[in-house]
Amino acid sequence: MDLGKLIGIIISSILINNFIFSRFLGLCPFMGVSKKIESSLGMGMAVTFVMTLASSVTWIVNRYVLIPNGLEYLQTITFILIIASLVQFVEMATEKFSPNLYKALGVFLPLITTNCAVLGVAIINIKEEYSFVESMASGFAGAVGFTLALVILAGIRERLEYSDVPVSFKGIGIAFITAGILAMAFYGL
Amino acid sequence: MKINFREISRGIFKENPTFVLFLGLCPTLGVTTSAVNGIAMGLATLFVLILSNVIISMIKNLIPSKIRIPAYIMVIATLVTVLELSMKAYFPSLYEVLGIFIPLIVVNCIILGRAESYASKNSILNSMFDGIGNGLGFTLSLTVIGSIREILGSGKLFGLSIVDKLFDPAMIFILPPGAFITIGVLVAIINKYKQKGSR
Numbered sequence: 001m002d003l004g005k006l007i008g009i010i011i012s013s014i015l016i017n018n019f020i021f022s023r024f025l026g027l028c029p030f031m032g033v034s035k036k037i038e039s040s041l042g043m044g045m046a047v048t049f050v051m052t053l054a055s056s057v058t059w060i061v062n063r064y065v066l067i068p069n070g071l072e073y074l075q076t077i078t079f080i081l082i083i084a085s086l087v088q089f090v091e092m093a094t095e096k097f098s099p100n101l102y103k104a105l106g107v108f109l110p111l112i113t114t115n116c117a118v119l120g121v122a123i124i125n126i127k128e129e130y131s132f133v134e135s136m137a138s139g140f141a142g143a144v145g146f147t148l149a150l151v152i153l154a155g156i157r158e159r160l161e162y163s164d165v166p167v168s169f170k171g172i173g174i175a176f177i178t179a180g181i182l183a184m185a186f187y188g189l
Numbered sequence: 190m191k192i193n194f195r196e197i198s199r200g201i202f203k204e205n206p207t208f209v210l211f212l213g214l215c216p217t218l219g220v221t222t223s224a225v226n227g228i229a230m231g232l233a234t235l236f237v238l239i240l241s242n243v244i245i246s247m248i249k250n251l252i253p254s255k256i257r258i259p260a261y262i263m264v265i266a267t268l269v270t271v272l273e274l275s276m277k278a279y280f281p282s283l284y285e286v287l288g289i290f291i292p293l294i295v296v297n298c299i300i301l302g303r304a305e306s307y308a309s310k311n312s313i314l315n316s317m318f319d320g321i322g323n324g325l326g327f328t329l330s331l332t333v334i335g336s337i338r339e340i341l342g343s344g345k346l347f348g349l350s351i352v353d354k355l356f357d358p359a360m361i362f363i364l365p366p367g368a369f370i371t372i373g374v375l376v377a378i379i380n381k382y383k384q385k386g387s388r
Contacts, residue, residue: 021365021366022365023219024214024215024216024218024219024365024368025215025219025293026215027214027215027218028211028212028213028214028215028298030214031211031214073270073274074270075292076266076269076270076273076292076295077263077266077267077270080262080266080295080296081259081262081263081266084258084259084262113258113262113296114296114298114301115296116215116293116296116297119292119293119295119296120289120293123289123292123293124289127289166377167380167384168377168378168380168381168384169373169377169380170380172211172376173373173374173376173377173380174373175373176369176370176372176373176376177369177370177373177374179369179373180366180367180368180369180370180373181366183365183366183369184361184366187364187365187366
């Protein structure tokens with residue numbers, strides 16, 4: 001296994017090809033739950049969990065079920081079905097085995113099915129022809145990048161609450177501008 | 190057949206999915222590097238939105254309410270696959286440009302949102318008009334954002350050079366940061382007008 005490539009995938013997924021700032025995936029939760037650091041951390045953790053799991057399951061299904069049967073055109077349907085059932089399963093499992101974790105993540109889990117970052121990473125993994133370990137790494141690192149972006153924006157938005165923002169920009173407007181400036185930083189402009 | 194303009198115009202202006210409800214943000218920012226891309230993405234979504242609204246409204250009484258969300262997602266995913274395959278066959282270059290955002294129409298919150306909040310409760314015809322309205326509203330927003338970014342970022346509109354010697358295009362507007370800033374300013378402008386109207 002090529003360790004160099006693996007590290008490359010991890011670093012680029014977290015920083016350079018950050019899911020939020022350069023791939024534009026998962027923006028709805030990014031704007032929706034980035035008002036408080038606490039909730040954005042919860043969301044980030046839930047996404048990390050599901051995305052890593054989803055990357056590996058979709059890879060296995062694609063490799064051993066879809067490709068041998070020539071069913072690649074069903075990718076989108078299969079993947080979204082896997083993700084939806086995975087989220088449901090994770091929700092039930094955490095509720096049963098770890099009520100504390102469920103309390104922390106519970107509200108965010110149903111939202112994840114329609115988080116395009118999860119389906120996005122599954123499709124990217126197939127497109128880039130990653131191996132199993134690489135897919136898992138890209139899923140995990142992508143989610144870490146997502147969490148990083150979410151927490152940074154939440155931190156800034158918490159402070160923005162108390163600062164003198166022009167009336168028209170209040171709320172989501174200034175959040176977008178902030179995200180733009182953050183994107184410049186991530187993009188290395 | 191009576192055209193229900195109220196259902197159509199609501200999705201375009203009063204409840205515009207992009208600028209009022211902030212739904213479907215990923216493609217809004219991801220593909221709007223030019224006006225043409227914005228229109229193409231908007232029309233692709235419009236196609237799926239109309240059909241999914243019609244189909245879901247047709248089968249709304251057959252689906253048990255407990256599994257309605259997965260059922261809606263399956264309908265939408267099937268339609269997206271149809272769209273994906275036809276685009277690959279007939280518009281390969283457009284398919285290349287829009288790339289990953291075509292399969293991601295499945296998880297566009299506008300479509301699931303309309304299915305859950307409108308098509309599952311209303312008649313087939315009204316659901317169709319609701320789909321047309323919301324789809325057009327989305328297309329319009331994407332085209333506006335795409336045009337602004339194309340003019341500022343590359344000095345062109347629909348591929349035609351229009352601001353030749355007026356100013357030097359700022360590359361940043363077709364890069365990701367420009368997307369965030371453009372939509373942030375547009376939202377602020379819309380807020381400004383809303384405040385004026387309510388006063």
